[in-house]
Amino acid sequence: MGYYDIDDMLTEGSEIPCKFLHDIPGLGYLENNPGKPIKANAKLMLPYWLAHILAVVDSGSIDDNSENRMDDERSVPFIEMSTPESFSQKVTNAIKTDPVSLDLHSINPHFYELALKWCGLYSDKNLSEIVSHLLIQRAQEINNFAFSTAIQNKNINSIGSITSSNNINDNKNSNDNSNSNNNNNTHLLASSSFLMTLDELEKQVYKKSHESYKDSKRWMYQNK
Amino acid sequence: MSLPALLQETFSPEEVQFIVENQKIKIFPRITTNKRRNLSDSNNEGNDDMSRWKMLTMDGRALETMIVMKSTEVTLWLALLLKQQSKCNIIIPEWLTVRGLELMLQYEKRNVDRFSALPWDWLVVSEILFKQAADDFNDPIHELRNRIQDLKEIRQMKVLQGLKYLNESHLQLDNLGILEINELRPFIVTVMDKLRLIHASGQPDEEESDEYGEGNADDVGMGTMLNSDTNMSSSSVPPNGTML
Numbered sequence: 315m316g317y318y319d320i321d322d323m324l325t326e327g328s329e330i331p332c333k334f335l336h337d338i339p340g341l342g343y344l345e346n347n348p349g350k351p352i353k354a355n356a357k358l359m360l361p362y363w364l365a366h367i368l369a370v371v372d373s374g375s376i377d378d379n380s381e382n383r384m385d386d387e388r389s390v391p392f393i394e395m396s397t398p399e400s401f402s403q404k405v406t407n408a409i410k411t412d413p414v415s416l417d418l419h420s421i422n423p424h425f426y427e428l429a430l431k432w433c434g435l436y437s438d439k440n441l442s443e444i445v446s447h448l449l450i451q452r453a454q455e456i457n458n459f460a461f462s463t464a465i466q467n468k469n470i471n472s473i474g475s476i477t478s479s480n481n482i483n484d485n486k487n488s489n490d491n492s493n494s495n496n497n498n499n500t501h502l503l504a505s506s507s508f509l510m511t512l513d514e515l516e517k518q519v520y521k522k523s524h525e526s527y528k529d530s531k532r533w534m535y536q537n538k
Numbered sequence: 539m540s541l542p543a544l545l546q547e548t549f550s551p552e553e554v555q556f557i558v559e560n561q562k563i564k565i566f567p568r569i570t571t572n573k574r575r576n577l578s579d580s581n582n583e584g585n586d587d588m589s590r591w592k593m594l595t596m597d598g599r600a601l602e603t604m605i606v607m608k609s610t611e612v613t614l615w616l617a618l619l620l621k622q623q624s625k626c627n628i629i630i631p632e633w634l635t636v637r638g639l640e641l642m643l644q645y646e647k648r649n650v651d652r653f654s655a656l657p658w659d660w661l662v663v664s665e666i667l668f669k670q671a672a673d674d675f676n677d678p679i680h681e682l683r684n685r686i687q688d689l690k691e692i693r694q695m696k697v698l699q700g701l702k703y704l705n706e707s708h709l710q711l712d713n714l715g716i717l718e719i720n721e722l723r724p725f726i727v728t729v730m731d732k733l734r735l736i737h738a739s740g741q742p743d744e745e746e747s748d749e750y751g752e753g754n755a756d757d758v759g760m761g762t763m764l765n766s767d768t769n770m771s772s773s774s775v776p777p778n779g780t781m782l
Contacts, residue, residue: 426732426736429736429739430732430735430736430739431739433736433739433740434739437739437740437741437742438740439740439741439742440740441740442736442737442739442740442741443740445736446706446733446736446737449729449732449733449736450702450704450705450729450733453701453704453725453729454698454701454702454704456725457698457701457725458698460725461694461698515732518728519724519725519728519729522544522724522725522728523722523724523725525544525724526544526548526720526721526722526723526724526725527721529550529551529721530551530717530720530721532551533550533551533552533555534551534665
Protein backbone atom coordinates (compact mmCIF):
# COMPACT_ATOMS: atom_id res chain seq x y z
CA MET A 315 0.00 0.00 0.00
CA GLY A 316 1.35 3.38 -0.96
CA TYR A 317 2.14 6.23 1.37
CA TYR A 318 -0.57 8.37 -0.21
CA ASP A 319 -3.21 5.63 -0.27
CA ILE A 320 -6.36 7.39 0.88
CA ASP A 321 -7.94 4.19 2.13
CA ASP A 322 -4.88 3.45 4.22
CA MET A 323 -5.10 6.88 5.82
CA LEU A 324 -8.80 6.54 6.50
CA THR A 325 -8.19 3.12 8.01
CA GLU A 326 -5.61 4.54 10.33
CA GLY A 327 -8.13 7.16 11.36
CA SER A 328 -10.37 4.49 12.89
CA GLU A 329 -10.70 5.09 16.58
CA ILE A 330 -9.58 2.55 19.11
CA PRO A 331 -10.43 2.54 22.79
CA CYS A 332 -7.28 3.22 24.77
CA LYS A 333 -6.35 3.46 28.42
CA PHE A 334 -3.62 5.81 29.58
CA LEU A 335 -1.08 4.17 31.85
CA HIS A 336 0.60 7.38 32.95
CA ASP A 337 -0.37 10.83 34.08
CA ILE A 338 0.59 13.08 31.20
CA PRO A 339 0.69 16.82 31.78
CA GLY A 340 -1.05 19.13 29.35
CA LEU A 341 -2.96 16.51 27.44
CA GLY A 342 -6.26 17.22 29.18
CA TYR A 343 -7.71 18.83 26.09
CA LEU A 344 -8.19 15.36 24.68
CA GLU A 345 -10.79 14.87 27.39
CA ASN A 346 -12.28 18.35 27.01
CA ASN A 347 -10.25 19.53 29.99
CA PRO A 348 -7.87 22.01 28.42
CA GLY A 349 -4.84 22.91 30.47
CA LYS A 350 -5.21 20.01 32.89
CA PRO A 351 -3.10 16.84 32.87
CA ILE A 352 -4.59 13.58 31.67
CA LYS A 353 -4.79 11.02 34.45
CA ALA A 354 -3.56 7.45 34.42
CA ASN A 355 -6.37 4.96 33.74
CA ALA A 356 -8.30 7.58 31.76
CA LYS A 357 -10.12 5.90 28.90
CA LEU A 358 -10.17 7.62 25.57
CA MET A 359 -10.80 6.90 21.90
CA LEU A 360 -7.65 7.54 19.91
CA PRO A 361 -7.09 7.08 16.17
CA TYR A 362 -5.13 4.00 15.24
CA TRP A 363 -2.16 5.90 13.81
CA LEU A 364 -1.55 7.54 17.17
CA ALA A 365 -2.58 4.69 19.40
CA HIS A 366 -0.51 1.93 17.88
CA ILE A 367 2.68 3.87 18.33
CA LEU A 368 1.91 5.00 21.86
CA ALA A 369 0.99 1.46 22.79
CA VAL A 370 4.31 0.09 21.60
CA VAL A 371 6.79 2.83 22.45
CA ASP A 372 8.53 2.55 25.80
CA SER A 373 7.76 5.62 27.80
CA GLY A 374 11.13 5.28 29.51
CA SER A 375 13.28 5.08 26.47
CA ILE A 376 11.72 7.89 24.55
CA ASP A 377 12.95 10.84 26.62
CA ASP A 378 16.26 10.41 28.35
CA ASN A 379 16.08 13.64 30.31
CA SER A 380 13.23 12.47 32.49
CA GLU A 381 14.76 12.51 35.99
CA ASN A 382 11.55 11.96 37.87
CA ARG A 383 10.63 8.75 36.06
CA MET A 384 10.97 5.66 38.20
CA ASP A 385 12.85 2.59 37.04
CA ASP A 386 9.92 0.20 37.25
CA GLU A 387 7.96 2.38 34.85
CA ARG A 388 10.50 1.93 32.14
CA SER A 389 8.89 -0.97 30.34
CA VAL A 390 5.34 0.35 30.51
CA PRO A 391 4.11 2.00 27.30
CA PHE A 392 2.04 5.18 27.36
CA ILE A 393 -1.30 3.60 26.65
CA GLU A 394 -2.96 0.26 26.41
CA MET A 395 -5.24 -0.54 23.50
CA SER A 396 -8.32 -2.64 23.99
CA THR A 397 -10.18 -4.47 21.27
CA PRO A 398 -12.08 -2.01 19.10
CA GLU A 399 -15.81 -2.30 18.63
CA SER A 400 -15.28 -3.70 15.12
CA PHE A 401 -13.67 -6.87 16.45
CA SER A 402 -15.73 -7.30 19.59
CA GLN A 403 -17.30 -10.60 20.55
CA LYS A 404 -20.64 -9.34 19.30
CA VAL A 405 -19.32 -8.71 15.82
CA THR A 406 -17.31 -11.92 15.53
CA ASN A 407 -20.37 -13.89 16.59
CA ALA A 408 -22.41 -12.11 13.94
CA ILE A 409 -19.73 -12.95 11.38
CA LYS A 410 -19.82 -16.59 12.35
CA THR A 411 -23.59 -16.86 12.11
CA ASP A 412 -24.22 -15.06 8.83
CA PRO A 413 -21.34 -13.41 7.01
CA VAL A 414 -23.32 -12.43 3.93
CA SER A 415 -26.14 -10.42 5.45
CA LEU A 416 -23.83 -8.56 7.79
CA ASP A 417 -23.75 -4.79 7.32
CA LEU A 418 -20.00 -4.48 7.26
CA HIS A 419 -20.02 -0.90 6.09
CA SER A 420 -21.81 0.29 9.20
CA ILE A 421 -19.45 -1.66 11.45
CA ASN A 422 -16.39 -0.14 9.86
CA PRO A 423 -16.00 1.08 6.28
CA HIS A 424 -12.41 -0.11 6.35
CA PHE A 425 -12.98 -3.33 8.20
CA TYR A 426 -10.50 -5.56 6.37
CA GLU A 427 -7.66 -3.06 6.38
CA LEU A 428 -8.05 -2.44 10.09
CA ALA A 429 -8.31 -6.17 10.73
CA LEU A 430 -5.09 -6.63 8.78
CA LYS A 431 -3.28 -4.10 10.94
CA TRP A 432 -4.80 -5.40 14.13
CA CYS A 433 -3.92 -9.02 13.38
CA GLY A 434 -0.43 -7.98 12.38
CA LEU A 435 0.04 -6.16 15.64
CA TYR A 436 -1.16 -8.93 17.92
CA SER A 437 -0.63 -11.97 15.66
CA ASP A 438 -4.25 -12.76 16.30
CA LYS A 439 -4.68 -16.04 14.47
CA ASN A 440 -8.22 -16.51 15.60
CA LEU A 441 -9.36 -13.16 14.26
CA SER A 442 -7.48 -13.56 11.00
CA GLU A 443 -9.23 -16.87 10.42
CA ILE A 444 -12.61 -15.35 11.08
CA VAL A 445 -11.87 -12.44 8.78
CA SER A 446 -10.64 -14.59 5.91
CA HIS A 447 -13.71 -16.78 6.30
CA LEU A 448 -15.80 -13.64 6.13
CA LEU A 449 -14.02 -12.42 3.02
CA ILE A 450 -14.39 -15.74 1.20
CA GLN A 451 -18.09 -15.95 1.94
CA ARG A 452 -18.81 -12.39 0.97
CA ALA A 453 -16.56 -12.48 -2.09
CA GLN A 454 -18.84 -15.19 -3.43
CA GLU A 455 -21.85 -12.99 -3.11
CA ILE A 456 -20.05 -9.96 -4.50
CA ASN A 457 -18.96 -11.94 -7.51
CA ASN A 458 -22.50 -13.17 -8.08
CA PHE A 459 -23.77 -9.63 -8.07
CA ALA A 460 -20.98 -8.32 -10.26
CA PHE A 461 -21.60 -11.16 -12.67
CA SER A 462 -25.37 -11.01 -12.85
CA THR A 463 -25.62 -7.25 -13.24
CA ALA A 464 -23.16 -7.56 -16.08
CA ILE A 465 -25.33 -10.22 -17.70
CA GLN A 466 -28.60 -8.41 -17.29
CA ASN A 467 -27.54 -5.35 -19.16
CA LYS A 468 -27.51 -6.86 -22.59
CA ASN A 469 -27.75 -3.52 -24.28
CA ILE A 470 -24.13 -2.51 -24.63
CA ASN A 471 -24.73 1.19 -24.25
CA SER A 472 -26.75 0.77 -21.11
CA ILE A 473 -23.95 -0.96 -19.26
CA GLY A 474 -22.71 1.59 -16.85
CA SER A 475 -22.82 2.31 -13.19
CA ILE A 476 -25.71 0.94 -11.21
CA THR A 477 -27.48 4.26 -11.13
CA SER A 478 -27.34 4.83 -14.85
CA SER A 479 -28.57 1.33 -15.62
CA ASN A 480 -31.37 2.01 -13.18
CA ASN A 481 -32.37 5.05 -15.19
CA ILE A 482 -32.37 3.08 -18.38
CA ASN A 483 -34.58 0.50 -16.77
CA ASP A 484 -37.00 3.28 -15.90
CA ASN A 485 -36.97 4.47 -19.46
CA LYS A 486 -37.51 0.99 -20.76
CA ASN A 487 -40.45 0.64 -18.43
CA SER A 488 -42.62 2.61 -20.79
CA ASN A 489 -42.11 0.60 -23.94
CA ASP A 490 -40.56 -2.76 -23.11
CA ASN A 491 -42.30 -5.78 -21.68
CA SER A 492 -42.82 -4.96 -18.06
CA ASN A 493 -42.39 -8.50 -16.79
CA SER A 494 -38.65 -8.81 -17.24
CA ASN A 495 -38.34 -5.23 -16.17
CA ASN A 496 -39.86 -5.93 -12.82
CA ASN A 497 -37.41 -8.71 -12.36
CA ASN A 498 -34.58 -6.38 -13.23
CA ASN A 499 -35.80 -3.77 -10.83
CA THR A 500 -36.24 -6.12 -7.92
CA HIS A 501 -32.85 -7.56 -8.64
CA LEU A 502 -31.27 -4.14 -8.75
CA LEU A 503 -33.00 -3.22 -5.54
CA ALA A 504 -31.71 -6.34 -3.81
CA SER A 505 -28.24 -5.80 -5.19
CA SER A 506 -28.09 -2.16 -4.25
CA SER A 507 -29.13 -2.90 -0.68
CA PHE A 508 -26.42 -5.54 -0.52
CA LEU A 509 -23.93 -3.19 -2.10
CA MET A 510 -24.62 -0.64 0.61
CA THR A 511 -23.28 -3.08 3.18
CA LEU A 512 -19.92 -3.47 1.46
CA ASP A 513 -16.68 -2.44 3.03
CA GLU A 514 -14.37 -0.22 0.91
CA LEU A 515 -12.21 -3.16 -0.10
CA GLU A 516 -15.24 -5.16 -1.12
CA LYS A 517 -16.52 -2.23 -3.14
CA GLN A 518 -13.23 -2.18 -4.97
CA VAL A 519 -13.50 -5.90 -5.66
CA TYR A 520 -17.05 -5.47 -6.87
CA LYS A 521 -16.16 -2.61 -9.13
CA LYS A 522 -13.17 -4.34 -10.64
CA SER A 523 -14.93 -7.61 -11.31
CA HIS A 524 -18.05 -5.92 -12.58
CA GLU A 525 -15.94 -3.87 -14.94
CA SER A 526 -14.17 -6.93 -16.21
CA TYR A 527 -17.32 -8.99 -16.78
CA LYS A 528 -18.84 -6.03 -18.52
CA ASP A 529 -15.82 -5.73 -20.77
CA SER A 530 -15.94 -9.36 -21.84
CA LYS A 531 -19.65 -9.02 -22.41
CA ARG A 532 -19.15 -5.97 -24.56
CA TRP A 533 -16.55 -7.78 -26.63
CA MET A 534 -18.81 -10.77 -27.15
CA TYR A 535 -21.67 -8.58 -28.32
CA GLN A 536 -19.71 -6.34 -30.59
CA ASN A 537 -18.50 -9.43 -32.38
CA LYS A 538 -21.99 -10.37 -33.38
CA MET B 539 2.73 3.78 -16.32
CA SER B 540 0.06 5.94 -17.81
CA LEU B 541 -2.28 3.04 -18.49
CA PRO B 542 -5.63 3.13 -16.70
CA ALA B 543 -5.61 1.01 -13.57
CA LEU B 544 -7.83 -1.64 -15.07
CA LEU B 545 -5.50 -2.30 -17.98
CA GLN B 546 -2.50 -2.51 -15.71
CA GLU B 547 -3.71 -5.57 -13.92
CA THR B 548 -5.56 -7.41 -16.64
CA PHE B 549 -6.00 -7.60 -20.40
CA SER B 550 -8.88 -6.10 -22.25
CA PRO B 551 -10.76 -8.59 -24.45
CA GLU B 552 -9.28 -6.82 -27.46
CA GLU B 553 -5.79 -7.52 -26.20
CA VAL B 554 -6.74 -11.13 -25.64
CA GLN B 555 -7.99 -11.29 -29.19
CA PHE B 556 -4.70 -9.84 -30.38
CA ILE B 557 -2.76 -12.51 -28.52
CA VAL B 558 -4.96 -15.27 -29.86
CA GLU B 559 -4.63 -14.06 -33.43
CA ASN B 560 -1.02 -15.13 -33.34
CA GLN B 561 -2.06 -18.76 -33.07
CA LYS B 562 -1.67 -21.03 -36.06
CA ILE B 563 -4.63 -22.15 -38.07
CA LYS B 564 -4.92 -24.33 -41.15
CA ILE B 565 -6.10 -22.83 -44.41
CA PHE B 566 -6.74 -23.85 -47.98
CA PRO B 567 -5.08 -21.15 -50.05
CA ARG B 568 -6.73 -20.13 -53.25
CA ILE B 569 -3.54 -18.62 -54.53
CA THR B 570 -0.12 -19.99 -55.23
CA THR B 571 2.58 -17.68 -53.99
CA ASN B 572 5.46 -18.99 -56.08
CA LYS B 573 3.64 -18.87 -59.35
CA ARG B 574 5.09 -15.45 -60.09
CA ARG B 575 8.56 -16.85 -60.33
CA ASN B 576 7.61 -19.12 -63.20
CA LEU B 577 5.99 -16.24 -64.96
CA SER B 578 8.92 -13.90 -64.48
CA ASP B 579 11.44 -16.57 -65.42
CA SER B 580 9.90 -16.90 -68.79
CA ASN B 581 9.29 -13.20 -69.31
CA ASN B 582 12.32 -11.32 -68.02
CA GLU B 583 15.19 -12.28 -65.72
CA GLY B 584 15.76 -8.82 -64.31
CA ASN B 585 12.87 -9.26 -61.97
CA ASP B 586 14.45 -12.23 -60.21
CA ASP B 587 14.81 -10.54 -56.83
CA MET B 588 11.25 -9.36 -56.87
CA SER B 589 10.02 -12.81 -57.70
CA ARG B 590 11.68 -14.45 -54.74
CA TRP B 591 9.73 -12.39 -52.30
CA LYS B 592 8.73 -14.01 -49.11
CA MET B 593 5.86 -13.17 -46.88
CA LEU B 594 6.97 -12.84 -43.30
CA THR B 595 5.02 -13.79 -40.25
CA MET B 596 5.31 -12.06 -36.93
CA ASP B 597 7.78 -14.54 -35.47
CA GLY B 598 10.24 -13.82 -38.24
CA ARG B 599 9.99 -17.11 -40.07
CA ALA B 600 9.27 -17.05 -43.75
CA LEU B 601 5.83 -18.14 -44.67
CA GLU B 602 5.60 -21.44 -46.43
CA THR B 603 4.91 -21.23 -50.07
CA MET B 604 1.22 -21.48 -50.65
CA ILE B 605 -0.10 -23.74 -53.35
CA VAL B 606 -3.71 -23.68 -54.43
CA MET B 607 -5.88 -26.06 -52.38
CA LYS B 608 -2.91 -27.52 -50.53
CA SER B 609 -3.56 -27.02 -46.84
CA THR B 610 -0.99 -25.03 -44.97
CA GLU B 611 -0.67 -23.50 -41.53
CA VAL B 612 -0.53 -19.75 -41.02
CA THR B 613 -1.17 -17.40 -38.14
CA LEU B 614 -4.79 -16.55 -37.59
CA TRP B 615 -4.46 -12.85 -38.35
CA LEU B 616 -2.90 -13.61 -41.70
CA ALA B 617 -5.56 -16.19 -42.43
CA LEU B 618 -8.23 -13.59 -41.70
CA LEU B 619 -6.49 -11.09 -43.93
CA LEU B 620 -6.33 -13.56 -46.80
CA LYS B 621 -9.89 -14.58 -46.11
CA GLN B 622 -11.05 -10.99 -46.40
CA GLN B 623 -9.51 -10.82 -49.84
CA SER B 624 -11.00 -14.26 -50.58
CA LYS B 625 -7.57 -15.70 -51.15
CA CYS B 626 -8.09 -18.67 -48.85
CA ASN B 627 -10.58 -20.86 -47.07
CA ILE B 628 -10.08 -21.45 -43.38
CA ILE B 629 -10.16 -25.06 -42.27
CA ILE B 630 -12.42 -25.10 -39.24
CA PRO B 631 -10.68 -26.87 -36.37
CA GLU B 632 -11.92 -30.30 -35.33
CA TRP B 633 -13.46 -29.21 -32.04
CA LEU B 634 -15.49 -26.41 -33.63
CA THR B 635 -18.07 -28.71 -35.18
CA VAL B 636 -21.46 -29.76 -33.92
CA ARG B 637 -20.07 -33.19 -33.12
CA GLY B 638 -16.96 -31.91 -31.38
CA LEU B 639 -18.87 -29.39 -29.30
CA GLU B 640 -21.52 -31.97 -28.45
CA LEU B 641 -18.82 -34.23 -27.05
CA MET B 642 -17.48 -31.39 -24.93
CA LEU B 643 -20.96 -30.53 -23.71
CA GLN B 644 -21.55 -34.11 -22.66
CA TYR B 645 -18.25 -34.13 -20.82
CA GLU B 646 -19.19 -30.91 -19.04
CA LYS B 647 -22.49 -32.38 -17.97
CA ARG B 648 -21.01 -35.66 -16.79
CA ASN B 649 -18.19 -34.14 -14.77
CA VAL B 650 -19.58 -31.57 -12.42
CA ASP B 651 -16.23 -30.59 -11.02
CA ARG B 652 -14.11 -30.61 -14.17
CA PHE B 653 -13.77 -28.63 -17.36
CA SER B 654 -13.63 -30.24 -20.77
CA ALA B 655 -10.37 -30.03 -22.69
CA LEU B 656 -11.28 -27.27 -25.07
CA PRO B 657 -8.33 -25.36 -26.48
CA TRP B 658 -7.32 -22.37 -24.37
CA ASP B 659 -8.48 -19.93 -27.03
CA TRP B 660 -11.80 -21.61 -27.82
CA LEU B 661 -14.05 -18.70 -26.99
CA VAL B 662 -12.03 -16.16 -28.93
CA VAL B 663 -11.36 -18.33 -31.97
CA SER B 664 -14.97 -19.41 -32.25
CA GLU B 665 -16.19 -15.81 -32.05
CA ILE B 666 -13.70 -14.62 -34.64
CA LEU B 667 -14.44 -17.43 -37.05
CA PHE B 668 -18.21 -17.07 -36.66
CA LYS B 669 -17.89 -13.47 -37.59
CA GLN B 670 -15.28 -13.50 -40.31
CA ALA B 671 -15.32 -16.96 -41.83
CA ALA B 672 -18.96 -17.88 -41.59
CA ASP B 673 -19.05 -19.47 -45.04
CA ASP B 674 -16.28 -21.95 -44.22
CA PHE B 675 -18.34 -23.89 -41.69
CA ASN B 676 -19.88 -27.18 -42.67
CA ASP B 677 -22.43 -27.07 -39.86
CA PRO B 678 -25.08 -24.40 -39.52
CA ILE B 679 -23.64 -21.51 -37.55
CA HIS B 680 -26.60 -20.89 -35.31
CA GLU B 681 -26.33 -24.44 -33.96
CA LEU B 682 -22.65 -23.97 -33.28
CA ARG B 683 -23.37 -20.64 -31.65
CA ASN B 684 -25.99 -22.22 -29.41
CA ARG B 685 -23.57 -24.90 -28.32
CA ILE B 686 -20.79 -22.42 -27.67
CA GLN B 687 -23.24 -20.39 -25.61
CA ASP B 688 -24.27 -23.51 -23.68
CA LEU B 689 -20.68 -24.44 -23.04
CA LYS B 690 -19.93 -20.93 -21.90
CA GLU B 691 -22.83 -20.87 -19.48
CA ILE B 692 -22.25 -24.31 -18.03
CA ARG B 693 -18.59 -23.51 -17.48
CA GLN B 694 -19.42 -20.17 -15.93
CA MET B 695 -21.73 -21.89 -13.46
CA LYS B 696 -18.91 -24.25 -12.54
CA VAL B 697 -16.54 -21.36 -12.05
CA LEU B 698 -19.01 -19.64 -9.73
CA GLN B 699 -19.38 -22.89 -7.82
CA GLY B 700 -15.63 -23.32 -7.67
CA LEU B 701 -15.08 -19.91 -6.11
CA LYS B 702 -16.38 -21.35 -2.84
CA TYR B 703 -13.01 -23.01 -2.46
CA LEU B 704 -11.04 -19.82 -2.81
CA ASN B 705 -8.10 -19.72 -0.43
CA GLU B 706 -4.97 -17.74 0.19
CA SER B 707 -2.44 -20.01 -1.46
CA HIS B 708 -3.51 -21.75 -4.63
CA LEU B 709 -6.15 -22.16 -7.27
CA GLN B 710 -6.56 -24.78 -9.94
CA LEU B 711 -7.73 -23.59 -13.34
CA ASP B 712 -7.29 -26.63 -15.57
CA ASN B 713 -8.67 -26.28 -19.09
CA LEU B 714 -10.12 -22.83 -18.55
CA GLY B 715 -9.88 -20.59 -21.58
CA ILE B 716 -7.88 -17.38 -21.73
CA LEU B 717 -10.99 -15.20 -21.94
CA GLU B 718 -12.63 -17.00 -19.04
CA ILE B 719 -9.55 -16.53 -16.90
CA ASN B 720 -9.16 -12.97 -18.07
CA GLU B 721 -12.60 -11.90 -16.94
CA LEU B 722 -12.11 -13.57 -13.56
CA ARG B 723 -8.63 -12.25 -13.00
CA PRO B 724 -9.35 -8.94 -11.26
CA PHE B 725 -11.75 -10.57 -8.83
CA ILE B 726 -9.61 -13.57 -7.97
CA VAL B 727 -6.35 -11.69 -7.75
CA THR B 728 -7.66 -8.99 -5.41
CA VAL B 729 -9.49 -11.40 -3.15
CA MET B 730 -6.65 -13.91 -3.00
CA ASP B 731 -4.12 -11.19 -2.34
CA LYS B 732 -6.15 -9.88 0.59
CA LEU B 733 -6.64 -13.40 1.90
CA ARG B 734 -2.91 -13.92 1.71
CA LEU B 735 -2.24 -10.72 3.66
CA ILE B 736 -4.88 -11.54 6.25
CA HIS B 737 -3.54 -15.04 6.61
CA ALA B 738 0.03 -13.80 6.94
CA SER B 739 -0.93 -11.17 9.48
CA GLY B 740 -2.39 -13.85 11.74
CA GLN B 741 0.80 -15.89 11.65
CA PRO B 742 3.01 -15.15 14.62
CA ASP B 743 6.23 -16.40 13.00
CA GLU B 744 7.23 -13.21 11.23
CA GLU B 745 7.68 -10.97 14.23
CA GLU B 746 8.78 -13.63 16.66
CA SER B 747 11.46 -15.08 14.45
CA ASP B 748 12.68 -11.55 13.98
CA GLU B 749 13.00 -11.04 17.72
CA TYR B 750 14.62 -14.43 18.13
CA GLY B 751 17.17 -13.55 15.52
CA GLU B 752 18.13 -10.39 17.32
CA GLY B 753 17.89 -11.59 20.91
CA ASN B 754 19.63 -14.95 20.71
CA ALA B 755 22.11 -14.17 18.00
CA ASP B 756 25.20 -14.23 20.22
CA ASP B 757 24.51 -17.39 22.23
CA VAL B 758 23.22 -19.68 19.50
CA GLY B 759 24.84 -18.39 16.37
CA MET B 760 24.45 -19.22 12.75
CA GLY B 761 21.77 -21.86 13.11
CA THR B 762 19.05 -19.57 14.35
CA MET B 763 20.13 -16.76 12.13
CA LEU B 764 19.69 -18.95 9.10
CA ASN B 765 16.48 -20.27 10.50
CA SER B 766 15.04 -16.86 11.08
CA ASP B 767 16.17 -15.86 7.64
CA THR B 768 14.30 -18.68 5.98
CA ASN B 769 11.29 -17.91 8.11
CA MET B 770 11.44 -14.32 7.04
CA SER B 771 11.70 -15.12 3.39
CA SER B 772 8.95 -17.69 3.51
CA SER B 773 6.60 -15.32 5.22
CA SER B 774 7.37 -12.38 3.02
CA VAL B 775 7.01 -14.43 -0.15
CA PRO B 776 4.16 -16.79 0.60
CA PRO B 777 3.32 -19.67 -1.70
CA ASN B 778 1.28 -17.93 -4.29
CA GLY B 779 0.35 -20.68 -6.67
CA THR B 780 -2.06 -18.69 -8.74
CA MET B 781 -1.75 -19.78 -12.28
CA LEU B 782 -3.08 -16.47 -13.44
